[in-house]
Amino acid sequence: MSSLALMRWLESTPGRYDAGMRLLTFGRVRRLHVAVAAVSVRQRGDRVLEIGCGTGTVTEQLVARGARVVAIDQSPEMIELAKARVVGDVEWREQTAAEIDRLPKGAFDAVVVCLCLSDMSGSERRFVLAESVERLGEDGVLIVADEMQAPRGWRRALQLAWRGPQAALAWLLVGSISRPLADLRSELRNAGLEIVREQRWMFGTLGLYEARRR
Numbered sequence: 001m002s003s004l005a006l007m008r009w010l011e012s013t014p015g016r017y018d019a020g021m022r023l024l025t026f027g028r029v030r031r032l033h034v035a036v037a038a039v040s041v042r043q044r045g046d047r048v049l050e051i052g053c054g055t056g057t058v059t060e061q062l063v064a065r066g067a068r069v070v071a072i073d074q075s076p077e078m079i080e081l082a083k084a085r086v087v088g089d090v091e092w093r094e095q096t097a098a099e100i101d102r103l104p105k106g107a108f109d110a111v112v113v114c115l116c117l118s119d120m121s122g123s124e125r126r127f128v129l130a131e132s133v134e135r136l137g138e139d140g141v142l143i144v145a146d147e148m149q150a151p152r153g154w155r156r157a158l159q160l161a162w163r164g165p166q167a168a169l170a171w172l173l174v175g176s177i178s179r180p181l182a183d184l185r186s187e188l189r190n191a192g193l194e195i196v197r198e199q200r201w202m203f204g205t206l207g208l209y210e211a212r213r214r
């Protein structure tokens with residue numbers, strides 16, 4: 001299939017976004033979503049706040065593990081796709097992450113932000129991380145998975161070389177351009193969190209972090 005035909009096919013399908021994400025991550029995105037849900041839900045009935053739920057691919061995994069989910073996204077189209085995908089205990093909210101301070105404090109066992117922080121500005125990320133911590137219950141965990149700046153050296157060079165074509169592809173396939181997170185570890189620490197797990201894939205460019213209040 002020519003690349004133009006591939007674009008047309010993706011654009012004309014409701015699953016365009018999911019197919020686009022699979023292409024952009026060389027098929028790794030599903031594995032990431034499963035890993036995110038596995039660390040987010042420690043027991044059935046856990047209350048999970050998911051920020052930037054997109055088409056509900058992570059939400060689906062959270063629900064399958066027995067979580068009760070509040071899923072937010074600023075895009076009404078994404079929420080519609082997610083609702084069509086997921087059957088389970090989910091409260092869908094069309095709102096931006098900057099409005100999570102409206103949600104009750106201490107109400108969640110986990111706050112999950114998958115492939116969404118990299119869509120935000122630095123100041124929005126700071127606010128969202130700080131407010132996410134406030135939403136966690138005593139033993140709550142913050143789970144962040146996202147695109148990371150690769151470690152220095154050949155991996156950083158490879159990432160920079162791939163960045164231009166990737167940004168163009170991302171715009172065509174999923175309608176947004178993200179920025180890899182340069183120093184998530186410091187951002188989590190500055191939000192009063194301690195990192196208890198870190199996993200990296202794809203030459204260090206995809207990361208999963210579990211953090212708890214210090």
Ligand SMILES: C[S@@+](CC[C@H](N)C(=O)[O-])C[C@H]1O[C@@H](n2cnc3c(N)ncnc32)[C@H](O)[C@@H]1O
Pocket residue numbers: 021051052053054055056057058072073074075078095096097098113114115116119120
């Ligand atoms: C790259 S998608 C990731 C979707 C899903 N979490 C996943 O892992 O496949 C980013 C999602 O975050 C949403 N988003 C981006 N910035 C947001 C914000 N500030 N507030 C709420 N949603 C946001 C977008 O609408 C989009 O659905």
